Amino acid sequence: MKLERMQISGFGRLNGLDVELPGQVTVLYGPNEAGKSTLLGFVRAMLFGIPTRAAAAERYEPLRGGAHGGVLTILGDDGTRWMIERYAQPPEGRNLPGTRGDRLRITRSDEQGGVREASQEEMQRELLGGMSKAMFKQLFAVSLTELQQVGALQSEELSRYLFHAGIGGGAAVLRGEKRLVQDMDKLYRPRGRTQEIAQLLQAVERLEREAEAAKALLPRFNDVLEELERLAAQLAEAEAARAARSRETARLQRAVGSRADWLQREALRAELAA
The missing domain is CATH 3.40.50.300 (P-loop containing nucleotide triphosphate hydrolases)
Incomplete structure (x- = not known):
């Protein structure tokens, strides 16, 4: 300029x-x-x-x-x-x-x-x-x-500028470097809705924390699963016993219903025998 x-x-x-x-x-x-x-x-x-x-x-x-x-x-x-x-x-x-x-x-x-x-x-x-x-x-x-x-020649920004000027390109290379830094800031610094990658990284970290919390519950889950299987077996046995008792109850109900006829038959047999 x-x-x-x-x-x-x-x-x-x-x-x-x-x-x-x-x-x-x-x-x-x-x-x-x-x-x-x-x-x-x-x-x-x-x-x-x-x-x-x-x-x-x-x-x-x-x-x-x-x-x-x-x-x-x-x-x-x-x-x-x-x-x-x-x-x-x-x-x-x-x-x-x-x-x-x-x-x-x-x-x-x-x-x-x-x-x-x-x-x-x-x-x-x-x-x-x-x-x-x-x-x-x-x-x-x-x-x-x-x-x-003394610090006038010790800043990192000035050192990069002088280095790039020495190898050619000078300000153009420095501008490119600044542009890369700005782009990285946009991608990785969580500063607003435009930082999509930062938001995704935060979501991944949240899911990892939830996964770790779930792992802590795994032993309790296994115990509950075993208890559930034992209760399921007991339930199956109880269902079988209930079915057998239901059949016996039905048989006894039929017997009660036919008792009057049975008594009459026995009385007739006694009369015929006499």
């Missing part, structure tokens, strides 16, 4: 400054406290946001008036032109609809003349190759304190 223009409304000791950078290389020079570091801090603030008041050294409150912020124009490698307009507070009479409480407005224009608004995330992804604020700060250190920090 290439910086084309910096329009500073108010940032540190700079205010009402409009700097165009037409050449391929621009050298900023001047005595101490002239504002060289402030200019680089302005670029960082436009790209990643104006720091809060807790980071006063990096916030660069306007010392000479003007709305805190400005406009940064950048030409992308693909020919698109990005205009980033950012203010810590909306300047008087200006309404900037954006993604951060009316403090940010990003427009993106292509070579065909089409213009549309873009988000902070889209700008970082397409223009900066997904580079984070921490990594940008390490690669483009502004102050002596930042340059002297």
Whole structure:
């Protein structure tokens, strides 16, 4: 990417400054406290946001008036032109609809003349190759304190970037790696309904827990099954005994029903014998 223009409304000791950078290389020079570091801090603030008041050294409150912020124009490698307009507070009479409480407005224009608004995330992804604020700060250190920090070359993200740059591909390889990490997050981190694999894994874990609980009940199940078989055998014996007694009862009922006839027959036999 290439910086084309910096329009500073108010940032540190700079205010009402409009700097165009037409050449391929621009050298900023001047005595101490002239504002060289402030200019680089302005670029960082436009790209990643104006720091809060807790980071006063990096916030660069306007010392000479003007709305805190400005406009940064950048030409992308693909020919698109990005205009980033950012203010810590909306300047008087200006309404900037954006993604951060009316403090940010990003427009993106292509070579065909089409213009549309873009988000902070889209700008970082397409223009900066997904580079984070921490990594940008390490690669483009502004102050002596930042340059002297030993940790400036020890972050994992910066190490990967320098490695990929050394083997060729640089930012493109880093973007691919970030994309893979994002895709893995979508697949495996349980954060909402879109994480289908995560939900399936949770379902499998739940079923495994239920299976383990069922195994603990297996000995009791076997005991109950044996008891059920013993009772079934007793029931079969009882059914057979009941059937035999039913037949005997029916026979006795027939005998009772024929007793009167039997008594009469015996009386007749006695009479005939006499």
